[in-house]
Amino acid sequence: MSHHTYKHIELTGSSDQGIEDAVSNAITKASESLHGMRWFEVTDTRGHIEHGRVAHWQVTIKVGFTLD
Amino acid sequence: MSHHTYKHIELTGSSDQGIEDAVSNAITKASESLHGMRWFEVTDTRGHIEHGRVAHWQVTIKVGFTLD
Amino acid sequence: MSHHTYKHIELTGSSDQGIEDAVSNAITKASESLHGMRWFEVTDTRGHIEHGRVAHWQVTIKVGFTLD
Amino acid sequence: MSHHTYKHIELTGSSDQGIEDAVSNAITKASESLHGMRWFEVTDTRGHIEHGRVAHWQVTIKVGFTLD
Amino acid sequence: MSHHTYKHIELTGSSDQGIEDAVSNAITKASESLHGMRWFEVTDTRGHIEHGRVAHWQVTIKVGFTLD
Amino acid sequence: MSHHTYKHIELTGSSDQGIEDAVSNAITKASESLHGMRWFEVTDTRGHIEHGRVAHWQVTIKVGFTLD
Amino acid sequence: MSHHTYKHIELTGSSDQGIEDAVSNAITKASESLHGMRWFEVTDTRGHIEHGRVAHWQVTIKVGFTLD
Amino acid sequence: MSHHTYKHIELTGSSDQGIEDAVSNAITKASESLHGMRWFEVTDTRGHIEHGRVAHWQVTIKVGFTLD
Amino acid sequence: MSHHTYKHIELTGSSDQGIEDAVSNAITKASESLHGMRWFEVTDTRGHIEHGRVAHWQVTIKVGFTLD
Amino acid sequence: MSHHTYKHIELTGSSDQGIEDAVSNAITKASESLHGMRWFEVTDTRGHIEHGRVAHWQVTIKVGFTLD
Amino acid sequence: MSHHTYKHIELTGSSDQGIEDAVSNAITKASESLHGMRWFEVTDTRGHIEHGRVAHWQVTIKVGFTLD
Amino acid sequence: MSHHTYKHIELTGSSDQGIEDAVSNAITKASESLHGMRWFEVTDTRGHIEHGRVAHWQVTIKVGFTLD
Numbered sequence: 006m007s008h009h010t011y012k013h014i015e016l017t018g019s020s021d022q023g024i025e026d027a028v029s030n031a032i033t034k035a036s037e038s039l040h041g042m043r044w045f046e047v048t049d050t051r052g053h054i055e056h057g058r059v060a061h062w063q064v065t066i067k068v069g070f071t072l073d
Numbered sequence: 074m075s076h077h078t079y080k081h082i083e084l085t086g087s088s089d090q091g092i093e094d095a096v097s098n099a100i101t102k103a104s105e106s107l108h109g110m111r112w113f114e115v116t117d118t119r120g121h122i123e124h125g126r127v128a129h130w131q132v133t134i135k136v137g138f139t140l141d
Numbered sequence: 142m143s144h145h146t147y148k149h150i151e152l153t154g155s156s157d158q159g160i161e162d163a164v165s166n167a168i169t170k171a172s173e174s175l176h177g178m179r180w181f182e183v184t185d186t187r188g189h190i191e192h193g194r195v196a197h198w199q200v201t202i203k204v205g206f207t208l209d
Numbered sequence: 210m211s212h213h214t215y216k217h218i219e220l221t222g223s224s225d226q227g228i229e230d231a232v233s234n235a236i237t238k239a240s241e242s243l244h245g246m247r248w249f250e251v252t253d254t255r256g257h258i259e260h261g262r263v264a265h266w267q268v269t270i271k272v273g274f275t276l277d
Numbered sequence: 278m279s280h281h282t283y284k285h286i287e288l289t290g291s292s293d294q295g296i297e298d299a300v301s302n303a304i305t306k307a308s309e310s311l312h313g314m315r316w317f318e319v320t321d322t323r324g325h326i327e328h329g330r331v332a333h334w335q336v337t338i339k340v341g342f343t344l345d
Numbered sequence: 346m347s348h349h350t351y352k353h354i355e356l357t358g359s360s361d362q363g364i365e366d367a368v369s370n371a372i373t374k375a376s377e378s379l380h381g382m383r384w385f386e387v388t389d390t391r392g393h394i395e396h397g398r399v400a401h402w403q404v405t406i407k408v409g410f411t412l413d
Numbered sequence: 414m415s416h417h418t419y420k421h422i423e424l425t426g427s428s429d430q431g432i433e434d435a436v437s438n439a440i441t442k443a444s445e446s447l448h449g450m451r452w453f454e455v456t457d458t459r460g461h462i463e464h465g466r467v468a469h470w471q472v473t474i475k476v477g478f479t480l481d
Numbered sequence: 482m483s484h485h486t487y488k489h490i491e492l493t494g495s496s497d498q499g500i501e502d503a504v505s506n507a508i509t510k511a512s513e514s515l516h517g518m519r520w521f522e523v524t525d526t527r528g529h530i531e532h533g534r535v536a537h538w539q540v541t542i543k544v545g546f547t548l549d
Numbered sequence: 550m551s552h553h554t555y556k557h558i559e560l561t562g563s564s565d566q567g568i569e570d571a572v573s574n575a576i577t578k579a580s581e582s583l584h585g586m587r588w589f590e591v592t593d594t595r596g597h598i599e600h601g602r603v604a605h606w607q608v609t610i611k612v613g614f615t616l617d
Numbered sequence: 618m619s620h621h622t623y624k625h626i627e628l629t630g631s632s633d634q635g636i637e638d639a640v641s642n643a644i645t646k647a648s649e650s651l652h653g654m655r656w657f658e659v660t661d662t663r664g665h666i667e668h669g670r671v672a673h674w675q676v677t678i679k680v681g682f683t684l685d
Numbered sequence: 686m687s688h689h690t691y692k693h694i695e696l697t698g699s700s701d702q703g704i705e706d707a708v709s710n711a712i713t714k715a716s717e718s719l720h721g722m723r724w725f726e727v728t729d730t731r732g733h734i735e736h737g738r739v740a741h742w743q744v745t746i747k748v749g750f751t752l753d
Numbered sequence: 754m755s756h757h758t759y760k761h762i763e764l765t766g767s768s769d770q771g772i773e774d775a776v777s778n779a780i781t782k783a784s785e786s787l788h789g790m791r792w793f794e795v796t797d798t799r800g801h802i803e804h805g806r807v808a809h810w811q812v813t814i815k816v817g818f819t820l821d
Contacts, residue, residue, distance in 0.1 A: 062093075091160075228431075363432075425488075530586040554783070
């Protein structure tokens with residue numbers, strides 16, 4: 006994790022299962038077009054409420070990947 | 074989500090299951106007296122420790138609801 | 142929770158299961174040498190990505206314990 | 210502004226005109242049921258985008274009013 | 278402090294005596310209409326100056342109480 | 346606003362008219378090459394001063410758009 | 414904007430028109446005694462409420478000027 | 482508190498008595514050369530320790546005064 | 550205060566008297582086992598409420614001491 | 618620096634020499650594919666430790682460039 | 686560093702050499718007209734980029750000096 | 754960097770040479786009694802001024818090390 010240059014992007018993933026699943030969905034979607042992702046940091050955890058209960062979670066992450 | 078006025082309140086829910094369950098407990102309790110809840114944001118995640126392990130989680134959320 | 146003096150330490154726990162498990166792992170490890178832990182607060186939630194998916198979670202907590 | 214006790218609430222107002230109008234809309238709506246509002250502080254300025262332009266503004270304010 | 282749901286409100290109390298007295302004044306005023314207050318956190322400490330000295334203190338607190 | 350993955354970018358727009366116009370200029374410029382923009386959040390409001398008055402405003406926004 | 418040393422001061426301007434006008438009022442007042450102002454940053458946007466509507470805006474800015 | 486322009490300065494006062502006294506000392510000292518001080522906000526509360534007890538308090542305040 | 554290396558720890562002290570007394574209690578307790586404490590910074594001021602009034606204060610400080 | 622629209626990206630550069638060199642390495646790497654970079658802001662300064670000494674520095678910067 | 690009152694000012698210094706040199710330049714310039722400077726704190730580290738490399742550094746510091 | 758538990762401590766190192774040297778001095782001093790240090794993060798950069806120039810730098814770092 007040392008002599009590289011990294012770029013960071015910010016993504017929001019959604020899930021009706023929970024926080025970990027929302028993060029995984031964002032990373033899976035991003036991996037379709039982006040290679041070299043190495044780490045993430047959760048920066049925001051939100052959700053939508055419908056009929057008095059959690060309808061889905063929306064979790065924002067900052068993702069670092071190597072610039073090659 | 075546009076031409077309304079929203080009010081926000083802050084709640085803390087508890088659970089011995091985990092973060093998502095503590096959020097759900099807070100929203101379920103609030104929905105007994107409050108209608109029109111639309112979204113939430115997690116602002117604090119804490120917990121109590123007993124005998125060297127997590128006894129329960131306490132998660133604080135900000136909740137937005139429509140003023141009608 | 143009143144007439145004591147508390148000291149706080151900061152720990153990072155890891156897990157390939159999720160956030161709650163990473164917190165539990167940190168508290169279990171710390172309890173081998175530290176007694177009187179009373180509460181924790183999550184201060185950072187990160188993780189490592191391998192082959193386009195979450196490899197493990199790393200959750201940082203601040204832990205308070207009684208000074209006796 | 211001195212020997213009173215104040216309570217603060219947080220509101221989000223909307224407008225397709227701009228920031229000042231969104232704040233005014235929130236205060237006008239709140240004044241239907243709340244008296245003694247004295248000051249506000251803008252805590253968040255957001256908006257929705259439709260067809261590549263700003264559709265409406267959403268401004269969040271904290272409002273202080275006297276408890277009598 | 279565990280299996281309850283808490284709601285938080287924000288208050289500002291005033292005093293010409295000092296910080297602790299301003300906090301007490303806010304809590305005393307709120308207790309006229311609110312039950313179940315459990316803890317507070319100081320979020321802002323301000324004051325007014327008249328004739329080159331402190332005329333009164335204004336201390337803002339977040340108060341948590343049980344939702345029953 | 347639920348089952349999508351969003352990416353966020355940060356832009357600064359300029360205007361000699363005011364804050365709302367600077368935001369609109371940034372969104373108009375970005376819409377030339379970017380589709381699916383959904384919301385923005387103002388993160389910084391600055392400006393340049395010439396001859397003792399505001400010469401132009403520079404407003405920084407975070408913009409979220411759908412990843413498709 | 415490069416080989417100079419800058420000093421920053423913090424001002425609050427008022428207006429019953431809006432945010433941009435409050436900023437302009439602060440800069441106009443400061444320019445009576447201060448030369449070389451180059452940029453500003455908005456750090457706080459507040460206002461007073463009278464009779465259920467905004468009476469005036471108070472906007473705080475940090476201003477940078479050259480030390481010569 | 483409305484149609485004026487305010488300037489803010491930051492001061493640190495000291496006292497071996499406590500927080501309120503340190504604030505008063507800073508304001509008394511500043512009032513020797515500065516008129517029109519209207520309010521203050523505590524931004525930092527520190528102190529020095531000698532021989533295992535508090536030797537004196539150092540409290541930093543931001544002070545606003547009218548520009549006339 | 551110059552050519553040393555310092556380590557910082559975080560403590561919470563309690564008192565039913567007030568903020569300064571809670572800080573003193575934390576430092577007195579820590580001085581039983583720790584030497585070379587030089588300064589502190591208040592990072593959190595909280596308290597517990599019982600029967601509608603402040604039961605005790607809990608003040609968190611960061612303490613710096615020399616590593617010798 | 619006025620009538621343009623800017624986009625910001627976030628990069629982390631590495632160096633075993635020091636902070637300035639880590640920033641330069643990030644900018645040199647980014648300049649291979651990105652034109653119009655105008656300014657940067659350091660947002661995080663970290664490093665890795667091996668055998669009790671700094672092995673390399675990792676400095677994160679936000680970079681602004683013109684959108685043309 | 687105890688029984689004095691301190692005032693703080695904020696300065697930005699520039700250098701094409703690096704961070705330490707930019708700080709020194711700001712302090713040298715300020716010392717022409719200001720006496721009794723005692724400490725500084727770095728609050729912002731920025732720079733300008735020309736032709737794909739760092740042209741100069743701009744470092745903002747808060748400086749404390751005694752009021753006598 | 755994955756299946757371990759880490760503990761973090763906070764240190765301040767001093768140097769009359771510059772920022773990197775102050776960090777190295779803190780890590781060298783800590784390595785006399787602490788093993789397994791893995792990374793650091795700079796959290797505060799300060800210094801003392803004597804006779805109108807920087808006398809020494811004081812840099813605070815958070816250090817993570819493995820709990821084994």
